[in-house]
Amino acid sequence: MTRGTATVTNHAGRVGRREFLKGSAAAGAAAAAGGVAGSVVQTSAQAPAVPARWDKVVDVVVVGTGHAGLAAAITATDAGAKVVILEKMKKEFEGGNSKISGNMWWTPTNLPEAIQYIEALSFGLTDKECVKALAEEMMQLNGWLEKLGIKRAPLGIFQPEHPELPGSACVRTWSNGGSSDGRLYIPLREQVAQRKIEVMYEAPARELVQTPTREVAGVRADVGGKPYVIKARKGVVLCCGGFEFDFEMQKQFLPGWPIYCQGTPGNTGDGIRMAQEVGAALWHMNNPLAGLGGIVVPEFDPVVIPINLSGAYIRVDKAGKRFMAETRPSRHGFGVKEFVLHFDGVTGEFPRLPCYAVFDETVRTRGPLTSMRKFGWFGWYSGYEWSADNSKEIEKGWIVRGENVADLASKLGMKPADLQATVSGYYENCKKKVDPDFGRATNSLVALEKPPFYAVKLFPIMYNTQGGPRRNGKCQVVKPNGQPIPRLYSAGELGSFWGWMYNGGGNNAECLCTGQIAARNLVAMKPLA
Structure with missing residues (x-):
């Protein structure tokens, strides 16, 4: 949830105007080159060549250290995969919007009402397959968190946030002993550390690598200011947040602008551009x-x-x-x-x-x-x-x-x-x-x-944007024709399932759920040679 095209924080953690404008200009240039105003489908002639030599080879590359990225990394590692996480920001700023959010989440009491409520919140903009997949995973979320040592405590607020909508009575909101203060993020991050999952900081992902048969085979990144290519034998999960701090992209997609964000300045729409470059459709881009x-x-x-x-x-x-x-x-x-x-x-x-x-x-x-x-x-x-x-x-x-x-x-x-x-x-x-x-x-x-x-x-x-590359119920990123882009998955706020309305705690819940869904499906893939 924390990547972008340029470092936009200074040593004190403040966001300097000069640093940001420099990063914004770079983002705008990348947007103009990659196209942000619709679904871009690349031809085979446009695909970057598979490198003759990889700097690193793993099973799964996860882009972003927010809740979605942590959930994906934990799930894939527990299934036996070798994982690396790429994080654009410095270590002190890891976690993106997740870490600095309210750190609450919500789960439903029953599946039929959960589907009904999520459909109503999405206002017809999210297909039934995706709604059902999210609702089913949310039903299991507290059990997964408990296995990781995170014990839910009733929070009670936003329970529900939209009582007028059908199915809203199913909502229960939770925290890990209180909202904010990283109370959900910090113990999840500790689980990543316990598993010795590698996290590479100040390593912004730039481009997806595809094979001649259009399978996503890895990521081109910058590490230490130099090009760095990582092979993903099973695939890539983009968990790198939205486009809150790309003001040119705001103008193209949001219903009003400028809108300023209280989240991470690292969210400059890079995952959207990378997915577009390999043919992804977009959805929910007008939903701030x-x-x-x-x-x-x-x-x-x-x-x-x-x-x-x-x-x-x-x-x-x-x-x-x-x-x-x-x-x-x-x-x-x-x-x-x-x-x-x-x-x-x-x-x-x-x-x-x-x-x-x-x-x-x-x-x-x-x-x-x-x-x-x-x-x-x-x-x-x-x-x-x-x-x-x-x-x-x-x-x-x-x-x-x-x-x-x-x-x-x-x-x-x-x-x-x-x-x-x-x-x-x-x-x-x-x-x-x-x-x-x-x-x-x-x-x-x-x-x-x-x-x-x-x-x-x-x-x-x-708080965040909800738009990005469209995904299906398996969290596969899809083309405009609905066909999955092989070995490319997304999770969290990057192409969120939340289509129009929102219940407090929904993004954190979705991040944790879609991170797991993406990782489970990805690790089941036969590895590339």
Whole structure:
């Protein structure tokens, strides 16, 4: 889940703008060369030649050290295969989105309702074979984890996240003694270490190698800055995440852009391009898993910093107008999809990308606008200490301050009269304890009264993308005609089964399940000579 086309982190774990832009440019060039706007089918003339000499020979190459990659590596090793894992990032940043996620998962109580619920979440975008394969594996997930010494504890949140959907009563959410803090990832990583599975760091995969008969025979990577080719006698599992940090790919596929991510900057769509180059179809590319909302600042650009607000605040568009009930639950992507990713065909812009949270002095002095818990890239690796009263962030310009509403509007590039009308209208709603405009909950209607007034520029917070090479129920990557690409498998968020909606814990569960499915099917293959 953690690969890309260039190293984008510095020695302190911060993502530097210059380093990222350099990596983004490289990703864009690779995208242009490989094609990102559809399913690319290569001809035999385009296939790179099988090398005369391999630098390493194994049974299985796993690309990525997230939950999917670990599950695939453990499963293949336990079946007797020799495995190597390629990881783009430095060792300290291994684990991709998995390590820095909430580390929760969900399983169903029964198969019929699980199939029903997953089909409803996928909104008809995931075929029945894949839905059934995922549901069946999720039924067995807790048993597999227990064999590895990971004991589930009821978590209770997002149980279910979409109670309106059929089959939702089957959802049970779990953690390994608490969410976040790598509580699921760390013991899985220890299982890899116990099996002495080789992990090669700072070793980005670049290209898949195919035989003249179009079977995937290995991977071309960079190791120590030099080309390195690894033969996979049985095959390759791509577990290298999505395209959150490839902003050119975002423009081609997402329903609105830019969207900034709180996950690993290593996810720049490399697995998508590698799979396309050998003929893979794509699916679910328009499905960003994103919430509301966060800020992007020069010191940590392009990683987003989550912002938590309550009380005397409103959310407005670029023109200073409210557009939604601020307290509407985002439900892992909704709220964003309905309201923020809106394109105005008259003005020719996304008027809510970015939007602004406007608040008063009572909110500013109540406490930090963000939580520094160990969640997301910023929480894990930034080392930043947010000030208790947000004063340091005001000095940095992360939070904009205005002596009054008109002053604030001017600093945000809005017409003062428009923002003043919005704040005044909201004030009247608070007095009447009803929001006829957007239905904000009565108990949250707190007026903005105490100056100075403040604002932060908000972007959606993306957890991950779900799109990538299409796979079947065996986790084989398939061509546009549905035929598998021999010896190529995928797992996790790279071409996820989650087609449109999502229940919290679903990606971690899918990573663990599809990693196992892919490895079981791959190790059953007869090895290449």
